[in-house]
Amino acid sequence: MENKSVVIIGGGPAGIEAANSLANQGLKVTLIEKSDEAGGNIRNWVKLFPDFSNAEDVRANFRNILKNENIEFISNTEISSLYRDGNHWIAKNGSDKTFKADAALLTTGFEVFDAKRKEELGYGIYDNVITSVDFEQMYKSGKITTAEGKVPERIAFLNCVGSRDEKVGNHYCSRVCCINAVKQAIEFKELVPNAKAFCFYMDMRMAGQFYEELYRKSQEKYGVTYIRGRISEAAATMDNRIQIKAEDTLSALPMKMTVDLLVLMVGIESSSSTTELSRQNDVLGLYGFSKSKGLYGNDNLTNQHGLFLAGTCKRPLTLPETFADARSAAIEIVKYLKTI
Amino acid sequence: MTNKKHFWNEYQKDIADDNYYYERSCIRQSFFPGSETTFLRILRDELGKTIIDDQNQHTCTGIGYHSDVVQFDTTMTVCARLFSLMSDKGLKNFVPSCVTSFGVFAEVFETWNHFPEELEKTRNYLRKATGREFKVPENIAHPSDIIYKNRKELKAKMKYQLVNRHTGKPLRVVEHIGCHYGKIFSKHAVGGAEFPQVLAGMIEEWGGEVIDYPERRHCCGFGFRQYLVMANRGYSVANTQKKFESMSPYKPDFVLTNCPGCTMFMDRWQYTIAEMEGKTYDENGMGIPVLTYEELAGLLLGYNPWDLGFQVHQVQVEPLLDKIGIEYDPSDKFVGKSGKFLGEPEKPENLIVDYGK
Amino acid sequence: MKNWGFKISQPRILDFDTADLESYSRLVEKVPSAHRCLMCGACTATCSANVHTEFNFRNTHLMFRRGQFDGLADELDKCMLCGKCKLVCPRGVNTRAIIYNMRIVLSDMNYKSIEL
């Protein structure tokens, strides 16, 4: 076991957590990340749902993990091909770098939905239509303002942008955006207590621990108004505010309003590498995500010997779920390495 | 506003370059009589294209179809007859003048693409009814697509620009493509349905500025059934009103339209609203002029406004002509082709009709 | 006047730019739990009055929330204040207090003076 090695592709939460578990058991891990630092998508988040803990604390922990001498962290390296060669797995970055190991773990994660694809919502056209990711950026600076620098009096959040939408080919639910909308609405109300916050939803999916409680608190303590109805159109007004239209489905009446800022809760899509590397190894599942062997007990395995999966390359997951999945992948990898 | 990111460029379509079969609209020749002749004149005289204006042509059934009095089977067969007339002329590029026809043909095409048995059925019907055969057109383009495609070439020949000659600023224009141009099959629309480019592209190329107002995508108010049944007309005019309420703060210089219905209703309902509620949407009580894209192209090319058919517009265009600096002879306005004075139409009570000068 | 044979239709849209959303804040000051209502309808399902009249507490509350007050005072007269609704609410909303206070706020707004 001691001389065995693992190559992990993707230095996000799943990759780092799996590297941590494997390195602690004495295995040599090569963790490859395409961008200049580790952390994946959570590099963009400030506070985490549902408990508002600091994403920075998680990132600090990541930096500690990477100090482990059994982990070789390689940044700025994008793996474009992954294949099996006899008893080894080979990962290549174009043609200049080759990594060889006894097992490979795919943790290439997700990309957020490109909101421009929902043209009717005007993202990329109207300055005051932003995404939940932009919201995090702004929140990092401590201020939520319109493009004109004004403090919003009214803000609307729209759920399911790029998820549960046949029109963009994504039938699935991204699982993180409902609770993220609740979180961001609260963050906004804490910054601007007198403003009004509206959240437009198709279903409020509060299926994690403490999610429902946070939702309830957002209504009771922060007065966030939830409207069941999907915004069908956003357009700028003369003063560059955003006019939105929806049906208030509970009253069966059409409704419209003007808001200072419209926040699109963009969903999770498989990353392009997730799709490409899965395709190369015949483990491509639905919507470009990777396909595990099965959901019950073999969810980190694939149909390829020695190729494992963890995290959001498989499907939308929250951070705690990603961590748990990465650790379970480490267990499966150790089990496998003992057999070869 | 200037639209910063032009990702609607993704919605491009194939527009045939020459040799067109023109299918006229049922209603445009009486509503806006100069538009179709102007289109033919521009294509032939300015662009040197071949376009056949066939005297045997007929309706596409659009109005009947959208009012639920003509069945789709009949519609497909009637359209097929038009295609067979085109086949007779050895042409392959079909150009329907009306946006609703364009929508109908797009629907017929898509149906035949997805359900080839419907095409066979239509061939049978046409054969039984008329003994005719037809070829499915290779290309279908709306005339506005063709003008859009040639907008740069036309600009080079234009005498005027969409610039206010008093202020030197671009004229502010509301564009309205019509529901049936882009909403049924947005892939057949230049720029798609949300940020359509077909008219916007002409406006920008010819020096104007497009107004992106909140109700830009809302229906003009025609709505077929809504208008055709008198008791429902309240819906029709309410939709038009909604658009004008939304655009008027932007002070548009005029509205540019694509479809016979839209042109008609955005022009004439301004009169109705003025007479019913005393309300107009410009500063002078004259209304906001509504132009077809052919009229606009003709104007800028320097054609005589009275050859373009502005006499029959409800909202008078003279203030717009003055802004652009277009020369015209007011005393010619109501002189017929024969040179005889035709008389002036009755003036409304509220909407101000002033022939200028 | 000309007889047109039709009138311009009035929009039936809920316009949040002009709707009075502040009166609901007044209600919530008095009954904070009102904010928690997520419109599940359990109250209406069990309501004694709902079985015999078209009275719908959930919808009445919703229309009040949306600032649409026309006709609500009459609706509220149909409630017997029996409190059955309060027993079933999963969000612990003080439904009875909402009804009572909606009547007060409405009568303050002169929607209808109700003797309480």
Ligand SMILES: Cc1cc2nc3c(=O)[nH]c(=O)nc-3n(C[C@H](O)[C@H](O)[C@H](O)COP(=O)(O)OP(=O)(O)OC[C@H]3O[C@@H](n4cnc5c(N)ncnc54)[C@H](O)[C@@H]3O)c2cc1C
């Ligand atoms: C808007 C939003 C907000 C969220 N907020 C929260 C929250 O508050 N709390 C919470 O619990 N969860 C949250 N999540 C979910 C959380 O972000 C994910 O669970 C987590 O990021 C998944 O980690 P991952 O490692 O699977 O994927 P990722 O984070 O996507 O990491 C994948 C990594 O792989 C790298 N990579 C990809 N391809 C290659 C390649 N070819 N070669 C090398 N490297 C590659 C990427 O650069 C990236 O670093 C949120 C999600 C979204 C969309």
Ligand code: SF4
């Ligand atoms: S989590 Fe909520 S917002 Fe996200 S896709 Fe699912 S239902 Fe929509």
Ligand code: SF4
């Ligand atoms: S039972 Fe409670 S939460 Fe449900 S609609 Fe009635 S008041 Fe609202």
Ligand code: SF4
């Ligand atoms: S208190 Fe009123 S609303 Fe509630 S159950 Fe009784 S009658 Fe119905």
